[in-house]
Amino acid sequence: MALKITGAVDPELLDLPWSVPLETWPKDTLAALPRGISRHVVRFVRFRGRVLAVKETVAPMATREFDMLKELGRMGAPCVVPFAVVDGRVDENGEELAAALVTEHLQFSLPYRALFSQALRDNTLTRLIDALAVLLVRLHLLGFYWGDVSLSNALFRRDAEAFSAYLVDAETGDLHRDLTPGQRAYDIDLARTNIIGEMFDLQAAAELDDAVDPLEVGDRIEERYKELWNTLTEKQTYRENVRKHVAARVQALNDLGFDVGELDMTQTSDGSELTIRPKVVDAGHHSRRLLRLTGLDVQENQARRLLNDMDEYRVVMGGEEDEVLAAHEWLADVFEPTVRAVPREYRRKLEPAQVFHEVLDHRWFLAEKDPSVTMPEAVASYVKNVLPTHPDEQAVLGHEISEFEDGVDAAGVPVPREAPTHTTMIHAWQNLPRTGQLD
Amino acid sequence: MATVTFDKASRIYPGTERPAVDSLELDIADGEFLVLVGPSGCGKSTSLRMLAGLEDVDKGSIYVGDRDVTHVQPKDRDIAMVFQSYALYPHMTVADNMGFALKIAKVDKAEIRQRVEAAAKILDLTEYLDRKPKALSGGQRQRVAMGRAIVRQPQVFLMDEPLSNLDAKLRVQTRTQIAALQRRLGTTTVYVTHDQVEALTMGDRIAVLKDGLLQQVGTPREMYDAPANVFVAGFIGSPAMNIGTFNIDGGFANVGGNKIALERDVVGRMGDADAGKLIIGFRPESLDRVAPNTEGAFPVEVVVVEELGSDAFVYGQLAKPVGIAEEAVSDAGQVIVRVDPRDVPKKGENVWVKIRPGEQHVFSSATSDRLSDAVTTDKSATV
Numbered sequence: 001m002a003l004k005i006t007g008a009v010d011p012e013l014l015d016l017p018w019s020v021p022l023e024t025w026p027k028d029t030l031a032a033l034p035r036g037i038s039r040h041v042v043r044f045v046r047f048r049g050r051v052l053a054v055k056e057t058v059a060p061m062a063t064r065e066f067d068m069l070k071e072l073g074r075m076g077a078p079c080v081v082p083f084a085v086v087d088g089r090v091d092e093n094g095e096e097l098a099a100a101l102v103t104e105h106l107q108f109s110l111p112y113r114a115l116f117s118q119a120l121r122d123n124t125l126t127r128l129i130d131a132l133a134v135l136l137v138r139l140h141l142l143g144f145y146w147g148d149v150s151l152s153n154a155l156f157r158r159d160a161e162a163f164s165a166y167l168v169d170a171e172t173g174d175l176h177r178d179l180t181p182g183q184r185a186y187d188i189d190l191a192r193t194n195i196i197g198e199m200f201d202l203q204a205a206a207e208l209d210d211a212v213d214p215l216e217v218g219d220r221i222e223e224r225y226k227e228l229w230n231t232l233t234e235k236q237t238y239r240e241n242v243r244k245h246v247a248a249r250v251q252a253l254n255d256l257g258f259d260v261g262e263l264d265m266t267q268t269s270d271g272s273e274l275t276i277r278p279k280v281v282d283a284g285h286h287s288r289r290l291l292r293l294t295g296l297d298v299q300e301n302q303a304r305r306l307l308n309d310m311d312e313y314r315v316v317m318g319g320e321e322d323e324v325l326a327a328h329e330w331l332a333d334v335f336e337p338t339v340r341a342v343p344r345e346y347r348r349k350l351e352p353a354q355v356f357h358e359v360l361d362h363r364w365f366l367a368e369k370d371p372s373v374t375m376p377e378a379v380a381s382y383v384k385n386v387l388p389t390h391p392d393e394q395a396v397l398g399h400e401i402s403e404f405e406d407g408v409d410a411a412g413v414p415v416p417r418e419a420p421t422h423t424t425m426i427h428a429w430q431n432l433p434r435t436g437q438l439d
Numbered sequence: 440m441a442t443v444t445f446d447k448a449s450r451i452y453p454g455t456e457r458p459a460v461d462s463l464e465l466d467i468a469d470g471e472f473l474v475l476v477g478p479s480g481c482g483k484s485t486s487l488r489m490l491a492g493l494e495d496v497d498k499g500s501i502y503v504g505d506r507d508v509t510h511v512q513p514k515d516r517d518i519a520m521v522f523q524s525y526a527l528y529p530h531m532t533v534a535d536n537m538g539f540a541l542k543i544a545k546v547d548k549a550e551i552r553q554r555v556e557a558a559a560k561i562l563d564l565t566e567y568l569d570r571k572p573k574a575l576s577g578g579q580r581q582r583v584a585m586g587r588a589i590v591r592q593p594q595v596f597l598m599d600e601p602l603s604n605l606d607a608k609l610r611v612q613t614r615t616q617i618a619a620l621q622r623r624l625g626t627t628t629v630y631v632t633h634d635q636v637e638a639l640t641m642g643d644r645i646a647v648l649k650d651g652l653l654q655q656v657g658t659p660r661e662m663y664d665a666p667a668n669v670f671v672a673g674f675i676g677s678p679a680m681n682i683g684t685f686n687i688d689g690g691f692a693n694v695g696g697n698k699i700a701l702e703r704d705v706v707g708r709m710g711d712a713d714a715g716k717l718i719i720g721f722r723p724e725s726l727d728r729v730a731p732n733t734e735g736a737f738p739v740e741v742v743v744v745e746e747l748g749s750d751a752f753v754y755g756q757l758a759k760p761v762g763i764a765e766e767a768v769s770d771a772g773q774v775i776v777r778v779d780p781r782d783v784p785k786k787g788e789n790v791w792v793k794i795r796p797g798e799q800h801v802f803s804s805a806t807s808d809r810l811s812d813a814v815t816t817d818k819s820a821t822v
Contacts, residue, residue: 039526061604098606145493152526171604177453182492186513197539201528204535215543 007066008084008102012048018089021097022056033105041098044105051105052083053168059087059099061171066101068170075142076282078135079167080106080155106166108351108393109155112198116207125208127163129195129217131156133224135165136191137232138283145183147172150194158350158393160301160357188225192218232258235277242274253278257300259285293327296335298353305357309334334375341379346387348394355387362386441504441594441627443467443490448499448509450485459485461651462499470625472618474642476632477674482651484599487631491597492516503594519593521601527572527580534559534568537586544591551590558589561623581613589624596621596628602637614641635675639663647671665813669802672720672809678745678752678775682720684804692719692799697735699794705801705811712805723752723777725798725814729791736793739774741784751780753790 005013017025022041031051033044041056057065062085069082081104089097112128132154139146146153146167153169176183199214232253238245250260261280268275286303290296298306313334314326338359339352350358363378445465451458460482467473475483488494490501492513500509508516527536538555546554559565562582572580588596601617602610618641621628632638638645639659646656647670655667666672672680690706691698701717709717729736739755753776776792784790801811 058604058606096606150526180493180495182494182513186491186493189514193540193543196543197528200535200539200542201530204528205530218543 002088003086004088006063006085006087007082010048010084013084013086013102016045016047016054018086018100019091019097021091022054022100031105053080053103053105055101055103056098057101057171059085062087062099062101065171068173068175069103071175072139072142072144072167072170076284077139077142077144077167078164078283079170080104103168106155106157106168108354109157109166110393111155112151113202113207115156116202125212125217126220127161128156128165129220130224131159131163131165132191132195133221133228134283135167136187136221136225137228139167140179140184140187140229141232141281143176143178144170145174145176145179146170146187147174147190148194149187149191151198152194157299158354159299160305160354162301164299164301184229188222191221191225195221228256231256232278232281235275237268237273237275239273242276246276249276249278253281254285257285257304258283259288293324294331294335296331296353298351302351302353302357305360306335306353309356309360338375338379341376342383342387346383346390348392349387349390350393358382358386442469442502443473443595443627443629444502445486445490446500446502448486448489448496448501450482450489450494451497458497458651460489460648463653465646465653465656467627467629470627472621472628472630472641472643474630474632474638474645475648476635476638476645477648477654479633480650481648483631483633483648485651486648487597487599487629490595490629491518491520517594518597519588519591519595520597520599521585521588527583529572532569532571533564533575533583536572536583537590540587540591554590554592555586558586561589561620562586578612578616585620594627596626598628598630600631600633602632617641636677639675645675647674649674661813664815665809666720666800667809669718669720669807672800672802676722678723678754680720680722680800681726681774682718684716684718687715687717692717694719694735694737694794697737699735699799700796701799701801702797702811708803708810710803710805713803714805716804717810718802718804718807720800720802721794721798722814723775725795726774726776726792727795728776728778729793731789731791733791733793736791738789738791739776741786741788741790742773744778744783744786746780746783748780751778751783752776753778753784755790 003014003018017029020026022043025043025045029045031044031046033051043054045052045054055062066082066085069079072079073081083102083104086100086102089099091097115124115128128151132149132151135154136146136149148169148171153167154165155168156163156165196214196218199208199212199217202208203210203212203214236245236249246263246265250263253260258281260278261282262278264275264277264279266275266277267273284300286307287298287300290298290303290307293310294306296303296306310327310330313330314323317326317329335356338356342352342355349355359375359379359382362382363373363375366373366378366381443465444467445463447462447464448460449458449462450460463482463486465473475486477483485494489496490503492508492511496509500507502508503516503518528539531539534552534555537558538551541551541554555568556565559568562585564579564582564586567575567579572583575583598617602613605613614637617630630641632641639662642659644656644658645662647654647662649670655662655671657665662671662675666675666680669682673682685692685694687693687701687706687709688698690703691700693699699719731738737757739753739757741753741755743754745752745754755774755776757772757774774792776790778784778790798814799811800809800814802809
């Protein structure tokens with residue numbers, strides 16, 4: 001059978017060494033990225049200025065997962081973007097090789113193991129679990145049953161104070177019109193079991209303090225999931241002042257970052273009570289508002305932080321009535337000068353919106369000594385004192401690659417240490433509105 | 440261990456009228472390996488997921504042992520969904536990889552060790568217990584994954600197309616291992632596949648489903664020798680049974696102008712609705728090659744010969760129509776004949792074949808249900 005590529009419209013994909021098992025692909029094709037625990041052989045590949053993830057599996061599974069990821073993306077789920085399915089691979093002796101699913105690497109995303117090997121704040125773990133709980137709720141709201149929820153099967157991006165989680169492995173999943181309580185309960189139970197297993201493993205590798213109780217960490221996902229699910233979907237019954245209650249419910253969901261698309265309202269038979277239940281809720285309340293006002297496409301908590309700063313600016317600058325005009329001014333006077341102050345060599349460390357968030361934090365820290373500190377002063381201090389200590393997170397974590405070798409997906413063959421890779425991608429930085437070139 | 444009972448269990452998806460699983464009645468014995476098989480959309484996976492608690496049961500009930508689990512949460516059903524390919528934890532020993540779920544369930548350490556050792560013995564993993572997964576071969580790693588489910592000692596194992604992510608060679612190897620392991624453990628197992636060969640080779644019994652309805656349940660032999668209707672006849676067996684509709688006249692079927700005698704009581708079971716027609720099926724091994732123009736024989740033009748070493752199959756075209764034109768033999772006149780692998784006809788050649796007496800499967804043309812008794816084919820009788 002001839003090599004067959006489905007999906008990507010990029011003939012250069014043919015130039016990758018498909019006639020060699022992925023395990024033995026030449027080093028110069030590979031990008032040194034931390035790999036999670038995987039059932040399959042997975043490698044990251046440099047391709048025309050970007051990074052692709054290649055996973056070997058059987059053809060029907062690869063095609064199914066490709067279609068599933070595509071559909072999930074169309075529905076607005078936070079997941080990796082499928083790129084192509086490569087089938088019909090044979091080696092030089094004519095022996096068949098496994099098919100491959102190719103996905104685009106999510107810029108600035110990190111597997112959870114990479115986060116444990118960085119010196120991070122104590123609550124990193126709980127923030128990761130919380131992010132996974134939000135992801136699971138969002139997927140369940142869309143009718144996606146995951147079937148193998150774990151930290152390994154997600155990627156994490158910094159999102160202001162928190163993390164955002166993205167689905168990377170949809171192989172066991174199914175889309176349904178609505179999930180049954182059993183499907184949701186099973187996913188939660190799997191998440192709990194897998195997370196506890198992952199914590200045990202981190203402890204066995206001496207990457208997690210023995211004082212942490214894996215069972216407590218596992219219980220947290222269940223608690224957070226249930227809390228969020230109930231807030232988003234529970235029925236409430238009111239006797240009076242219904243209008244106020246409905247507005248309060250919508251506001252509470254907005255604060256959590258969700259918009260209410262449809263609301264079910266049912267009057268009891270005697271007409272004395274009204275029951276409301278959110279029927280369609282969409283995540284991304286703040287990021288949509290920021291996108292509408294500024295064209296900036298950032299994650300939810302980053303958007304919340306940026307909007308707060310924008311609203312503050314609007315008040316301080318004399319309360320420009322038009323929200324859009326105020327946003328325009330804030331972008332030109334505050335946001336752009338701040339992120340432009342980051343020298344080019346540091347731009348692979350964090351996304352612009354995350355830099356802005358950290359500068360706001362840094363200004364707050366400086367203001368304890370000098371309450372009159374300005375944004376330009378804060379960013380100068382941040383670039384000098386804070387940013388240089390950050391690792392590059394755009395697509396490379398070269399310095400600790402050896403720790404991420406899982407050894408399991410390599411079928412017993414010792415995986416050679418991979419040298420750090422340097423990429424020249426600055427997509428996220430080029431996405432700033434109105435500024436084609438940064439310097 | 441336990442029995443499993445589907446008691447008129449139905450699943451009707453919201454917004455649809457036809458049930459995805461329609462009043463399924465199935466009794467699975469303690470320790471039995473039951474395979475649910477059928478084409479895509481037949482309801483086999485839905486049935487399994489109803490038992491697992493992943494799909495609601497809209498009508499009827501499901502029991503594990505004497506316990507009604509219809510509305511019990513998945514994790515409280517004492518059932519284990521077995522994946523063939525868990526990711527293993529690289530820094531934990533094989534023993535810890537197998538036993539960590541028990542640690543979560545707060546089983547005491549000595550008990551965990553004992554259960555892990557017992558499972559390792561069954562899985563031939565004893566000497567690897569204190570090693571890391573990295574030191575194991577691919578097959579051994581798969582067994583560790585099985586071990587994870589085994590140590591939990593569930594009442595029932597559920598497997599949903601567990602071999603679908605393996606390549607063809609490994610699939611055959613693994614299916615034998617799973618079947619052997621299930622016999623050793625003696626744990627009631629429900630297994631879903633779309634592949635009838637997998638079903639025949641693995642199951643103690645097979646349940647064939649189509650459009651949400653159970654068609655037949657029985658041992659592999661029963662399904663092969665006495666398919667309950669035309670669908671099962673065409674689905675079970677590889678290569679497939681030859682099936683066609685024929686006019687019946689005076690106790691004889693008219694096959695290509697030749698008269699084939701049918702048993703008296705079979706003809707007696709014909710109803711008015713059959714309107715003088717019956718559906719007759721004959722397996723590739725039930726055809727004998729005979730001399731041209733032998734009574735009751737018909738010629739087949741050879742299109743392809745599939746040589747398998749131990750067997751050979753002729754995929755041929757009927758030289759002239761034998762059945763009723765529009766409802767001819769399956770796949771527009773294609774006939775499959777098993778022939779002696781040491782005497783294989785050439786492409787384009789005409790071979791004369793005759794249905795061995797008593798080896799035809801007869802079905803009502805009105806209901807598709809079986810009318811004749813079980814057929815026992817004697818393999819050694821091949822010419």
